Amino acid sequence: MPADFFAALRSAGGSATEIDIMVTPNAKTASVGTVDPWRKRLIIKVQDLPLEGRANNAVESLLKDFFGVPVEIIRGHADRHKTVLVHQDIESVAALLVENERLNRCSGKS
Numbered sequence: 001m002p003a004d005f006f007a008a009l010r011s012a013g014g015s016a017t018e019i020d021i022m023v024t025p026n027a028k029t030a031s032v033g034t035v036d037p038w039r040k041r042l043i044i045k046v047q048d049l050p051l052e053g054r055a056n057n058a059v060e061s062l063l064k065d066f067f068g069v070p071v072e073i074i075r076g077h078a079d080r081h082k083t084v085l086v087h088q089d090i091e092s093v094a095a096l097l098v099e100n101e102r103l104n105r106c107s108g109k110s
Contacts, residue, residue: 005097007040009090017090023080025055032066034101041081042097053077059084067096 010018022041026049033043046058056073059082063071069087076082086093 004037004040005035005042005094006090008035008042009093011090012085015087015089017086017088017093018074019084019086019093021059021082021084023055023059023082025050025058025080030058030062032062032097032100034104039081056082066100067093 008020010020012018020041021044022036022039024043024045027045027047029045030047031045033045035042044059044062046055046062048054048058050056056077060071060073063084063086067086067088071084071086074083074085
């Protein structure tokens with residue numbers, strides 16, 4: 001069953017979207033995952049340690065590459081639970097996340 005991505009997404013007006021995320025630093029591989037059904041947060045894994053903002057920088061870089069637009073952390077700089085602002089409309093963000101989940105399921109990563 002597809003994840004409920006809209007549980008973690010909010011329109012931030014116009015062409016911007018807020019996403020609630022849960023970050024796993026020091027992961028084996030960096031990835032954009034699915035939505036945790038209990039926490040209602042998108043799971044993000046980065047390889048960097050949470051020291052001196054390295055994991056936060058890795059999160060912003062990973063999501064910028066994934067969405068192809070600027071991304072910034074707006075809440076939770078010192079916490080695993082964060083909110084990021086993606087400069088893209090909510091429908092486009094959701095479509096990319098759904099496609100990512102579909103590709104992960106096809107490749108057996110889910």
